[in-house]
Amino acid sequence: MPNYVVGHKIPDSDSICSAIALSYLKTQLGEETVPARLGELSPETLFILDKFGFEQPELKMSYAGESLYIVDHSERTQGPDDIDDATILGIIDHHKLGDITTSTPLECWIRPVGCTNTIIKMMYDFHDVEIPKNIAGAMMCAILSDTVIFKSPTCTTADIKCVEALAEIAGIEDPQALGMEMFKVKSAVEGTPIRDLVMRDFKDFDMNGNLVGIGQLEVIDLAIFDNIKEQLEADIAALKAEGNRHSVLLLLTDIMKEGSEVLVVSDNDDLTEKAYGKASENGRVWLDGVLSRKKQVVPPLQDSLA
Amino acid sequence: MPNYVVGHKIPDSDSICSAIALSYLKTQLGEETVPARLGELSPETLFILDKFGFEQPELKMSYAGESLYIVDHSERTQGPDDIDDATILGIIDHHKLGDITTSTPLECWIRPVGCTNTIIKMMYDFHDVEIPKNIAGAMMCAILSDTVIFKSPTCTTADIKCVEALAEIAGIEDPQALGMEMFKVKSAVEGTPIRDLVMRDFKDFDMNGNLVGIGQLEVIDLAIFDNIKEQLEADIAALKAEGNRHSVLLLLTDIMKEGSEVLVVSDNDDLTEKAYGKASENGRVWLDGVLSRKKQVVPPLQDSLA
Numbered sequence: 018m019p020n021y022v023v024g025h026k027i028p029d030s031d032s033i034c035s036a037i038a039l040s041y042l043k044t045q046l047g048e049e050t051v052p053a054r055l056g057e058l059s060p061e062t063l064f065i066l067d068k069f070g071f072e073q074p075e076l077k078m079s080y081a082g083e084s085l086y087i088v089d090h091s092e093r094t095q096g097p098d099d100i101d102d103a104t105i106l107g108i109i110d111h112h113k114l115g116d117i118t119t120s121t122p123l124e125c126w127i128r129p130v131g132c133t134n135t136i137i138k139m140m141y142d143f144h145d146v147e148i149p150k151n152i153a154g155a156m157m158c159a160i161l162s163d164t165v166i167f168k169s170p171t172c173t174t175a176d177i178k179c180v181e182a183l184a185e186i187a188g189i190e191d192p193q194a195l196g197m198e199m200f201k202v203k204s205a206v207e208g209t210p211i212r213d214l215v216m217r218d219f220k221d222f223d224m225n226g227n228l229v230g231i232g233q234l235e236v237i238d239l240a241i242f243d244n245i246k247e248q249l250e251a252d253i254a255a256l257k258a259e260g261n262r263h264s265v266l267l268l269l270t271d272i273m274k275e276g277s278e279v280l281v282v283s284d285n286d287d288l289t290e291k292a293y294g295k296a297s298e299n300g301r302v303w304l305d306g307v308l309s310r311k312k313q314v315v316p317p318l319q320d321s322l323a
Numbered sequence: 324m325p326n327y328v329v330g331h332k333i334p335d336s337d338s339i340c341s342a343i344a345l346s347y348l349k350t351q352l353g354e355e356t357v358p359a360r361l362g363e364l365s366p367e368t369l370f371i372l373d374k375f376g377f378e379q380p381e382l383k384m385s386y387a388g389e390s391l392y393i394v395d396h397s398e399r400t401q402g403p404d405d406i407d408d409a410t411i412l413g414i415i416d417h418h419k420l421g422d423i424t425t426s427t428p429l430e431c432w433i434r435p436v437g438c439t440n441t442i443i444k445m446m447y448d449f450h451d452v453e454i455p456k457n458i459a460g461a462m463m464c465a466i467l468s469d470t471v472i473f474k475s476p477t478c479t480t481a482d483i484k485c486v487e488a489l490a491e492i493a494g495i496e497d498p499q500a501l502g503m504e505m506f507k508v509k510s511a512v513e514g515t516p517i518r519d520l521v522m523r524d525f526k527d528f529d530m531n532g533n534l535v536g537i538g539q540l541e542v543i544d545l546a547i548f549d550n551i552k553e554q555l556e557a558d559i560a561a562l563k564a565e566g567n568r569h570s571v572l573l574l575l576t577d578i579m580k581e582g583s584e585v586l587v588v589s590d591n592d593d594l595t596e597k598a599y600g601k602a603s604e605n606g607r608v609w610l611d612g613v614l615s616r617k618k619q620v621v622p623p624l625q626d627s628l629a
Binding site: 105108111112113114115116117118119120121122123124125126127128129139143171311312315316319320 | 411414417418419420421422423424425426427428429430431432433434435445449477617618621622625626
């Protein structure tokens with residue numbers, strides 16, 4: 018029976034590419050390990066898999082009785098529902114430390130860097146295992162995605178150096194051009210059902226007993242939302258009611274202007290004012306310079322709800 | 324304002340030596356960091372500090388408003404009481420993942436090895452920082468202590484290699500002989516108040532809502548307890564009542580015979596039978612081959628109380 022590597026629900030490119038990269042490394046080290054996923058893939062992730070010749074990892078929701086590595090999160094709400102019945106062998110992550118606990122010692126590589134794949138590159142180096150060209154390419158794209166091509170405040174020197182090293186292994190001359198190509202794929206919204214858009218990169222957080230859902234859409238030009246913004250707003254209101262959530266936020270992030278328009282529905286009318294010092298008007302607020310949910314959106318909100 | 328490194332309450336040699344070793348490393352990397360402790364030191368730890376010329380780290384119980392690294396645990400019950408008001412910069416540990424959470428990304432080096440200092444040696448190697456002779460000696464002693472001179476089932480190849488490397492740096496020819504000298508110091512009980520003995524290496528665990536305290540005394544010959552066993556039993560019964568605990572266990576570990584006599588008081592009469600397959604008689608049970616609280620005592624107990 019193999020071990021598994023699985024990222025968070027509503028998988029993004031980092032969750033998928035790090036599952037692929039870590040399972041190859043562990044298998045090379047003598048531990049048969051396969052990547053898995055907790056949901057459908059985004060157009061961006063499909064673009065990366067296609068580009069480097071990977072199949073989609075197995076869709077697997079239940080892990081009872083299995084042993085697994087968790088990547089790109091350490092929150093119970095984001096992991097498999099039956100994680101308590103599984104053995105967690107390790108966690109590789111770059112977020113705040115969540116509420117997953119274990120009953121046996123494990124391996125955790127958690128670093129305050131921009132992307133899980135930057136940490137997995139450190140693991141390859143530690144074990145002195147060569148990274149195959151196609152895995153290096155996928156890891157590189159995940160870092161470009163998570164760091165918004167190095168623009169995000171979560172981006173560190175380690176991420177930039179890692180992309181350079183992976184680009185050399187993968188034989189890619191202009192990583193940033195490939196990053197832009199990837200963000201163009203990510204920016205496409207036409208023909209996508211509204212709910213699929215809202216859920217494309219959506220995470221639930223337990224903030225002091227309040228369930229808060231935060232989605233993010235990163236695009237090259239916010240104008241593409243002009244015709245559908247009201248539909249997006251209606252849908253996050255529906256999501257709030259369906260999930261019994263305290264608040265739902267949808268970040269419409271303009272990676273060129275480097276800021277986010279936040280659509281918000283909340284039990285607290287002054288949610289954004291308290292958390293970010295700027296009141297929303299009719300459920301909308303522009304946060305200049307805000308690109309990172311993890312570093313700029315979640316911590317102040319968590320503090321204001323504490 | 325410096326950052327701190329602090330281990331668990333009722334500090335053992337690993338908590339203290341890893342605080343010293345990590346604070347030196349972080350300071351070398353440009354982050355002013357000082358070691359601290361959450362309680363009084365054991366004779367074993369005082370022996371190590373004396374041997375390598377260290378002062379006792381500062382006794383510091385409150386960390387509100389401070390930034391700190393946590394070493395040798397990740398459990399709320401074992402850390403500073405006001406940890407929620409502090410910023411946790413990182414966790415270096417070799418136990419199961421506990422219930423500490425953070426609101427910002429951090430650095431975690433957690434590995435299933437025998438000692439935190441083995442992981443800190445990896446951190447020195449990663450950052451390519453030279454370990455001073457006296458720090459290497461203290462780290463080496465902590466590993467010999469935690470692995471019971473390599474006899475514990477928690478001991479890994481990484482721990483043994485690490486001791487060899489640290490012994491060379493520290494210029495110590497026979498690490499195992501120094502380990503035995505250290506365990507002789509640890510075995511001394513004469514003149515020590517009973518409560519001090521019980522608390523010398525005592526940890527509380529939250530097991531599915533049940534508070535369980537587990538102490539351990541590792542000695543070279545269990546005969547030294549012959550005259551005080553009834554006093555120890557009376558004291559763990561008192562500890563159970565005082566702390567409103569579900570159970571208190573005291574492991575009297577014979578490192579030469581490689582097993583532990585467990586003294587137990589519990590709300591469950593069949594506690595050891597359910598957890599370890601062996602019933603206690605008059606609150607005592609011999610568990611052959613059991614040397615490790617972390618690996619052999621806690622997980623089965625946690626499972627049986629789940």
